[in-house]
Amino acid sequence: MVNMLRQYHTFYALLMKMDNFKSKCFVPIFSFVLLLCGCAVDGTAQSNAVHDANQNRAGNNEGFWDSKVLFGKPDSKSLQISSGVQSLLFKSVDYKGKSTEVFAYYSDPDMLNGKTSQKKFPGVVLLHGGGGKAFQEWVEKWAAEGYAAIAIDFGGKDGNGNRLENAGPAQGAEEKFTNIANGPLTDVWTYHAVASSILAHSWLRAQPKVDSSMTFVTGISWGGYLTCIVGSVDHRFKAAVPVYGCGYYGESDVFKKDLNQLSGGFREKWLQYFDPSVYLPHSQVKFLFINGNKDRFYNVIPYSKSYSLVSEKNRRVCIKPDMLHSHPRGWEPLEIRSFFDHLAYGYADLPSLNDIRMGEGSISASYNAPVTLANASFYYTSDTLSTNENRKWQSVKAEIDPDSKKISCKMPEEGFAYGFFSIKDHRSVSASSEFVINGRVE
Structure with a gap:
């Protein structure tokens, strides 16, 4: 089977150079064959990965993340509530044939203040960047500002930085890029990060204190990259704010180096399935793109190409002169909350x-x-x-x-x-x- 997969990948790379092959009919069908072969390498064709042969829309792989599974509330267990913040684990998609759990923090205004009310609050999903974690202070910030918030960990760790017993992939370059050449697409970090983000959204929407019709997502750096995909795939969100992150990774000053190390058609395959530029044209929610003009990782040309993929009526852009790149810098812009507040509470819009x-x-x-x-x-x-x-x-x-x-x-x-x-x-x-x-x- 491994040899067959290699032959398919070689054949695919050759065919992709032929203009007639790059049609809406052939690419989805052939990609589906490759995906099935990839899943067969370790004998674990996961039941939760409905692939995109019959759901592919003009090259969009939205069906790759199965809404029938991801839009349902995941099993979870509460670990503790401390200082008005709940820590928990929830079940996510399989990794290398084994079930996984994801660590998260949750809070809402009532929980943070230690009181009970009949109010429902708008919700927000918080996606950290590379080298980050589930930040308790990020959840506290949003709960203090009137939102129910969940922040999840993308590195398979708990709140103390310890590896979980049922962890998914770590968040290194191997898991993000190299894994695409070593197994099924469902073992690549992005697959798990997007799936876990959507499951976190499903969990959040099911909470009794959350107004499920008024939920948002924001992420920083790699979390901004994920926000572009998650906000495009999961149409239940009201709006999305990616900070720094964008698509066209093959044109990034930094990330193109990791992509260019992939051979045998895997670079193109990664871009086909895991680059936000594939998904942004199909987004239905409102987007606010926030970045600096001198960001190291997300430079002017791919950034401008990315936001231009979203319809004019659904996109806003906020370039902040000389904005620095970090998690605290990424969650501090007033524009994020003002954007959400306008939609959730009817407060004054952004300029x-x-x-x-x-x-x-x-x-x-x-x-x-x-x-x-x-x-x-x-x-x-x-x-x-x-x-x-x-x-x-x-x-x-x-x-x-x-x-x-x-x-x-x-x-x-x-x-x-x-x-x-x-x-x-x-x-x-x-x-x-x-x-x-x-x-x-x-």
Whole structure:
């Protein structure tokens, strides 16, 4: 069977170079054959992995994560409640033929305050990034702000950093990338992380204190990457906020190095099944994309291509100048809660920018803002040689015209390769335009 699988992979790589093969008919069918063979390597074709032969929509692998299983409340057990936060384990999908459990923290406003009420709260699923864990303080933050929140661990560990007895994959490069060449797709880290995130959402929705019609997801870095997929696959969410993370991993300054080490068609297979760019075009929920302009891992071009895959009516973008990359920096933006609060409670919306125009000697944009703007700037760079984190940016103040709802500034005399407007209102809530790349909006 292993030899057969290798032959299929070789044949697949050759066929993918043929234009006629890259049709909507052949790719899903052949991918399904490969997937079945991959599952047969260790003899564990998991019952919870319904593959995408009959659910594939224009190349979308949404059926790969089986909603019939993942949308049901998983079995769970409470470990303890301490300082208003509950720790628990819930059952997730199989790994290498064995059942797994995932550690999580949960809290809501009543639990955090040690009281009982008849209120139901909006819910939020919190997805950490690489090197992270289920952060108790992240759950506390959201519970203090009026949300029922669950934060899960993606590395098979408990709250003390110990490996669980029934752990899934760790979160190293081998589990994230190399495993795709060593076994079935269902042993790759992303498969487990996405499945566990959706199961955590199902668990959250089933809690008596949660308004199941008003749930959200946000994640940081690799968690932002997961948010792009989870928010696209699980349409039960109201909205999603990926921070830093995006798709087109093959174009990342950092992650393309791991992908380029995969051979025999596995790089293309990883991108086909595990890159957010496959799923974002099929998203139905509202997205707010938050990133810095100099992020090391998620650079301008793949980032702009990623958010552009979501329909204009469902996407918002907030580029925060010189934003640093960390978990605390990733959960602190006021824009995340303001975005959710607007949808959950009807509070004032975020400001927004659109209709960028470049005339002779000037560049302008229209804006909408429920709160008066405090400032506006245009950031730009002509540096196309440096890596994203080392790129040199400049800024100029933009004039605000509250009557016409427009901001404008002089066009940089030297021109620019990448640029964006940034505005902030008197709540200190900010928004940005989408990137302007080489004289066009991306």
